[in-house]
Amino acid sequence: MAAATKKEGTIAEKLDALFELQKIDSEIDRIRTIRGELPLEVQSLEDEIIGLNTRVSKINDEIKEIETEIADRKIAVKDAESAIAKYKEQQNNVRNNREFESLSKEIEFQELEIKLHDKKSKEAKLKIDLKKETLTEAVERVEMKQEDLDGKKAELEAIVSETQKDEEKLMKASDTAKKNIESRLVFAYERLRTNAKNGLAVVQVMRGSCGGCFNKIPPQRQLDIVTKKKIIVCEHCGRILVPQEASEA
Numbered sequence: 001m002a003a004a005t006k007k008e009g010t011i012a013e014k015l016d017a018l019f020e021l022q023k024i025d026s027e028i029d030r031i032r033t034i035r036g037e038l039p040l041e042v043q044s045l046e047d048e049i050i051g052l053n054t055r056v057s058k059i060n061d062e063i064k065e066i067e068t069e070i071a072d073r074k075i076a077v078k079d080a081e082s083a084i085a086k087y088k089e090q091q092n093n094v095r096n097n098r099e100f101e102s103l104s105k106e107i108e109f110q111e112l113e114i115k116l117h118d119k120k121s122k123e124a125k126l127k128i129d130l131k132k133e134t135l136t137e138a139v140e141r142v143e144m145k146q147e148d149l150d151g152k153k154a155e156l157e158a159i160v161s162e163t164q165k166d167e168e169k170l171m172k173a174s175d176t177a178k179k180n181i182e183s184r185l186v187f188a189y190e191r192l193r194t195n196a197k198n199g200l201a202v203v204q205v206m207r208g209s210c211g212g213c214f215n216k217i218p219p220q221r222q223l224d225i226v227t228k229k230k231i232i233v234c235e236h237c238g239r240i241l242v243p244q245e246a247s248e249a
Contacts, residue, residue: 012228014181015202018189019242021177022202028170029199031163038156045149052142059135066124066131073117073124080110080117192239202240213237 009017087103087110094100178186192201196212203211205225210217215236217225225232226243233240 010228011230014185015228015231015240015242017177017181018185018202018240019204021174021181021189022200024170024174024177025193025199028167028174031167031170034163035156035159038152038159042149042152042156045145045152049142049145049149052138052145056135056138056142059131059138063128063131063135066128070121070124070128073121077114077117080113084110189240196237196239200239202242203234204242204244206244210234210237210239210241212239217241 084107087107091100091103094103181189189201193199198212200212205211205217205222208216208219208222213234213236215234217234221232221241224230225241228243231240
């Protein structure tokens with residue numbers, strides 16, 4: 001019954017309860033703002049490092065493929081040299097010029113094959129050199145980004161450890177405060193907070209202006225706000241208006 005009585009209190013009590021809830025939630029917002037963009041920066045760096053590591057792995061695979069190609073060409077050169085030696089030996093036992101010329105063409109073909117493999121091997125080695133340069137740059141970038149990430153993580157962990165207990169305490173206080181406010185007002189309050197960039201759903205009237213959008217409030221509405229006899233919302237931004245606290249006047 002006590003909880004029900006609180007929920008069905010006067011307009012002034014409802015406004016006071018909403019404003020207290022706003023102060024709690026604003027403090028939670030302040031703590032989260034301290035963390036700033038760090039969680040997003042950490043996530044962005046982690047994603048970038050994953051991408052760079054994928055690139056490093058791909059370059060390593062490409063280098064291995066080229067090295068395999070070079071090794072295959074070396075084998076092909078040895079095979080060609082063996083063939084040349086065999087054909088030259090056969091030339092010593094030919095019976096006529098036609099057979100000699102035929103073997104000479106085979107030798108010439110194998111010599112051209114050797115030159116081609118040598119040329120392709122040199123080109124492949126140049127490719128490897130370029131790939132290794134790119135690989136070095138990518139590895140250095142990974143190391144640099146990892147260093148940045150470690151720093152950001154340490155910074156974030158320090159902030160979280162400093163503020164986590166306060167945030168958890170405030171979250172519980174917010175939940176408790178909401179239980180003592182009728183659900184329709186809590187719903188309206190949360191909707192306003194979601195739509196407001198600064199999370200302010202309940203604001204004080206400051207120097208005759210809305211504390212949320214800073215538009216002027218007509219004198220008669222200011223009087224209604226001070227008396228707390230009804231819930232007044234800003235006609236410009238829709239925020240719930242409460243009178244300025246004496247300590248802030």
